[in-house]
Amino acid sequence: MGETWVLMKTAQTPTNIAVIKYWGKRDESLILPVNDSISVTLDPAHLCTTTTVAVSPVFQQDRMWLNGKEISLSGGRFQSCLREIRRRASEVEDKEKGVKIEKKDWEKLHVHIASYNNFPTAAGLASSAAGFACLVFALAKLMNVKEDESQLSAIARQGSGSACRSLFGGFVKWIMGKEEDGSDSVAVQLVDEKHWDDLFIVIAVVSSRQKETSSTSGMRESVETSLLLQHRAKEVVPKRILKMEEAIKNHSFESFAQLTCADSNQFHAVCLDTCPPIFYMNDTSHRIISYVEKWNRSEGSPRWHIHLMLGRMQF
Template structure:
């Protein structure tokens, strides 16, 4: 076996947003949650992580680069994922390249990992979920791990809890499990991305002057101090999981929206019930909620669901394209860009919705009229600059392998990021 070969595998994995929230661990090390959760996978075209994993006998140690910058792999979360995948590695043969790796060799071989997010890492868009899912998925392919996606999800879970839900497309349930070793705490797909393909998702990336509590710290403090969390996890969420599964199965948007909004609000209520209290939503988040609530009430049935993770960004799920178009008009009316902003960089992702809404230039934004449900000047207020940008997307597929080697992030000659 020549010593200068480099074998690579490249994968792309989506991010996901919970519609029934995960908040609180019953085991900090294994990352076992206090309740099950349900998420929708976001279209990787607009939000995804691409990861190349490479192995070579020439590599001296495991190394990783995130968005081009080398980062440490010494943390327990990376170590857990690497250890769990390595222990399940199989024989690998690449006849074309004349490479043969036996199961037992993997313990000695080192890997290089290069990962890249097609969206700002710090924007609070679940980059760690996509990241750990992609790492585990790519390593499993490279090392010929035979486990199915659910088993892999239980490994990704040990990197970042919500990562387990990024192993599937469509709607995904993370079953909390009962076992102490976490072996039954894993994700399953409820329906694939084609099941409910009317849905359109618009993300408002909200400007924030505050430094937010990390979700790891926030969860720990909620578990330790919130008197409402236990009641939520034990009494409320189990019922909501059943109802949400039904709503998804039956394309029941009214129930889906009611549950999604209520569960997002309850998660933030638990954050507020934590000592010291945690505020992830800010005035802009509140205004987006008020705008959606008022519209939904006026229509008589929910048109749009909202959900917020551990930050001020709003994830808005519209029942169909027409509704999404109307939503975008409302959002751009209340939250226009700053005067110096290019509309093209203010609404990103699937820009066709913008076009269908008849908005092609900044003057079209300026010409937007107040929505009909807006009754007075207070309600018609505009907040330019309070949203950084919007991303238009939709439910999407799960992880895929990128077999085109030109898409690899690691140079097979040097074994280093391109």
């Protein structure tokens, strides 16, 4: 290898909005959920993370910048993603630059990461999902990882649970899995983005402030204190997953809207059933919900479904 070269890769990954929610982990360290979930991936032209990763022998340590501000990579979730990608890295050769990186070299080389969100970070629009998905995908390209998106999703999941779903377009299912090591907890694409191309999504950001209760601590408290969450995971979600898959397959907006609204309502009910209770909506959110519900009733059938997140907590 030369002494002053730099290799770079850039990736762009959209955020996703869950229509059947992920809320609660059965394993905190591996980020294994208590139930399956289904999401729709948004158009990357509107809401996305763009990440550039670079490697060079002159870099002294791994470093990362988010929206121009350097952040620490010491956290366990970042380290898990970096470790798993390095473990799967392959030989890379750039003949134009005269650079050849052997598989064993990746353990010694450091990376620099620059990531940018074109939407408010930590305001409820799944910035961590898009961020970790983009980070894992960009690093996989840089280090010539041979695994497919579903296999990569198991790595992205260890950064942020819903990140596994942002590696695909269209509608995506995150399978909770049963193995203790999380090897079967992966995302799979149900249908691509062309399947339901007349479905439009409007995001109403009612506040760009960072949410008061993080998803990590909120989920932990719900798992520990909410009896409703346990009932939801075991009895309600498995049936809703099947109905939602059918609604998506058949382009049944009425069924899709009813299931999404019911699941979102139950998510917020679980938050209220948590001790101490968690509040993720404000007065503006409630007013918008009321307006849309009245509009749908006046039409006689759902013209819109109101995804009861409205810029807050998109899981």
